[in-house]
Amino acid sequence: MAFIRRVRTASGATGVQIAEYVRGRQRIVEHVGSARTEAELGVLLARARELLENPAQGVLELGVEPTPPVLGLVAPAGDPGLFDIPGTAAPAGRTGPARVVGTDSRVLFDALASVFTALGFDGLEDEVFRDLVIARVVEPTSLLDAGRVLRDLGQAPASYATMKRTLTRAAAGKYRDRVATGCFEHASTDGDVSLVLYDVTTLYFEAEKEDELRKVGYSKERRVDPQIVVGLLVDRGGFPLEIGCFEGNKAETATIIPIIKQFQARHGLADMVVVADAGMLSAGNLRELDEANLRFIVGSRMTKAPNDLASHFRWHGDAFTDGQLIDTITPRTGHKNENNPDLRAEPVWDPATHLGSWRAVWAYSRKRAVHDNKTLTAQENRAREVIEGQKAARAPRFVRTSGGARSLDEASIARARQLAGLKGYVTNIPANIMTAGEVIGSYHDLWHVEQSFRMSKTDLRARPMFHRTRDAIEAHLTIVFAALAVSRAVQNRTGLAVRNVIRQLRPLRSATITINGTTQTFAPDIGAEQRAILDAIRSPKLTH
Template sequence: MRLQITKTKNSESFFITKSYRKNGKSTSKVVEKLGTLEEVIQKANGQDPYEWAKNRAKDLTKQEKQQQKEILVQYSPTKQISMGDQVSFNGGYLFLQQLYYQLELDKICKTIQEKYKIEFDLNGILSQLIFSRVLYPGSKREAFYTMHKYLEAPQVELHHFYRALAVLSKESTRIQSQLYKNSQKVRPRNNRILYYDCTNFFFEIEEEDELRKYGKSKENRPNPIVQMGLFMDGDGLPLAFDLARGSANEQTTLKPLERKLLDDFSMSKFIVCTDAGLSSTANRKFNDIQGRAFITTQSIKKLKKHLKSWALATTGWKLSGSTSKKEYSLEEIQVLANHKAIFYKERWILEDGLEQRLIVTYSLKYQHYQEKIRERQVTRAQRLIDSGQVLKKSKNPNDVRRFIKQTHVTKNGEVADKQQTGLDETVIDKEAQYDGFYGVCTNLEDTVEEIIKINHNRWEIEETFRIMKSEFEARPVYLSREDRIHAHFITCFISMMIFRLLEKRLPENYTYGEIIETLREMTFYRIDGEGMIPTYTRTNLTDDLHQQAGFRTDYQIIPQKEFKKIFKETKSRKITTK
């Protein structure tokens, strides 16, 4: 800071000013108005007024360096704000940026950039695509135009974004493999247990192409879709993904991606956990060799007759977690009325040349849950009957119309339109007999408790897809070129990886929705020449975000120099335990 004196014909005025840079240009501002010469003489209290004023400037400079100076900002109700001058920015991305660099994604981008001799900033584009996917999801064009919302922005153009997509698509396997290796430095990976699931994403188009095909949409949309198969580790962190044609049987998507883990990820021994829809005999056999294993859900309804009779038998049930060999009947379990207890029975079976262990569990809690679900569905079915609508038969096995009895002929045997005659009690009773029962098949000899625990954690991969589709708005997809479509999902995959890692560093009591919304609301107001004022509400979550990151942005004002330190820290690959 320096002393500035302005002289007029009749007086001298003293000011303390400081220089700063704004939009790359040097400018200055008044920090403190000391007054006229007469006023300064009074303040100097016998000292030389000029020396006193110079010392005051030195004191303010020293206080600023020590971050002790009180900052006073003057605003005028008659002065308009500058045209086009942005003063509000998002800073929540800094917590994502820290993990982005700890995963060494900048290093990955540098390697790719050198390989293809790219002149534009690939690292800047990828980081913006990821931050925007989490905070302001939308199209790639929108990601470009939302760059100004962040405290920093790369110097790139819109066409660079689309050129980058083609490169990211070509290097998808390399990125996934390297990201897996780098992530182990950030957090140890639980790669003993792998969860696999497959979902699909629809496109707002009518014509199919090589990748986007008509198939069974998870959202029941009449649009072409692509299949996305995803592996997740035992802690819920994304591991690898691949895309397949929308018309492909999802059971066929597992082997190609698993081979990628074996070849490109240098993984060999692991347990693959899937749901019943992906548990074909071929997939089970594929994971019954060379140290691999499987755990998969098994539909009780689809068991062979003798196995179904055994599974639903009222006797032979053991209490999970108990060392006692006592066996219970379903009647005894009802009398115990312990809703937290899980009872089980097991046996080894040999089918299609595959020996596997069938575990069937039963719990009152799960029984009551299924009863409530069906009661609501039956209520909805009755409403449809009362409405008198002519209903078409649905192929969805969970559609409530399965509970409606229909007739297609008159009393005289003549052909007639479909008519709803009431609820089909036979179907309702048939489904009720499976309430409370749950089946799992595996080739492992671990305890039943361990098998149940592993299978229970499948919910995390289902939640991962839910976050992608809802919070990250990964669908509908508007891109048309296959390479750009693949690049879209690689950015979604990386975004999910970074977000999950951040989530793991925070206490478990926060939902993913709360975390994302808090990051979006962490905004700052810029004071030219001084720093940033937080305009968000400080909460326990913002405290925990700062605690795990090792820096704070929740002071009344963060000086410019301090923010430069934060920028530098979030771009460091150094990983410290907070």
């Protein structure tokens, strides 16, 4: 005689099988399925009973049909049936097959929402803003298309008009200030705000005309599209702390001081180290940072090397050893040089003694020298081709024009070869506080801000090409700012790139099924690897 039995599977689920005794041994007639929840178990047991009552019953859709009678479902003792509706009598028999009415990635949404909350952003009390931030993390798209992404994440999206009003509310309600406060509190607890990294990038618009914000400015790609300049301040781990938006024609060197002062004023900070690349190096910037009692480390321009290293070149020539560090001084402006090349020993920078200089650290790398010389050779070859008329181009490096005639600037090539492999750093931190190696190590942390910029421009597609007014653009950057914070937090918790996390968790689909006039949502089967990611994301403490 056939009977129903339950077995524990290797994955920890409960298997439902139909078996029979043959010559004193159990023989499996049919494996009905495996369940991970009481609801799934009830469906499978009811399915097994119907198969026993009618062995000829065919296999129906989804492996859960025919729909079991409501009264046949299993529930814990004392509890109502799974699909009982209070105050109504259960229908006799089936009312129709079970149907999947939708699937979604609500597991992913819930995980990201937990990070949003952990960062303190829920203090805004704006669910639409939260949804727009999470949608941008998962699949950056236009505001008009954000509803599709949110529906796929199991959320009922607000209307397009409501989303636009949220942008207005974000600007008027100073959401960015409150997001920045949450970022700072997180970084203060789990990171290090004693050293901050700064860099800028440009975001282009597909617009024909300029306005007060979107202007044609300097472009490394020599583009003539209107653009804006975005400054980003992060901690030494790359977690965002401050973001600022400037006119497209504003010089990069003119953005660092406003951002730093805004950051200081917001959080009442007086002591920290600011690290920036050579693009931020200007006499005015360094003077303002120093006068604000801020310490700085910035990249030095190669044009300063011959003066800074005059003593080395006089006494040692252009010979360097791999990894060699030279701790010396550099003029604050080009008018005063306090480094005497007649002295063999490099001066030790003292702010009280060297009033016209900053501390300079120069490092030599053999690997960098090989790369620099390869680049110089390519530039020299290109210059020769232009001079000989083999290539029509604007005069490149090492081409000298005199009286309408072009010639190779061999003196410049020789100077460039002499400096190959060198990298300089300028700071106002004395050697007794920070060694030359620590200065270089701190500067090298700049790759974190570059990584954050790449994330915002690629993973989050920060370019606000669909917005026109300044308030809308600023609100868009606030969403990008919050999304960047959530993304960096996810990466810090899991140790995985945010795109990798999305790729692994988004396929975990919850299924919503209608059966006997009742709707039930079933959670997905989560593998061990995905479970580990979810546990890391939902951990109570962010690892930074």
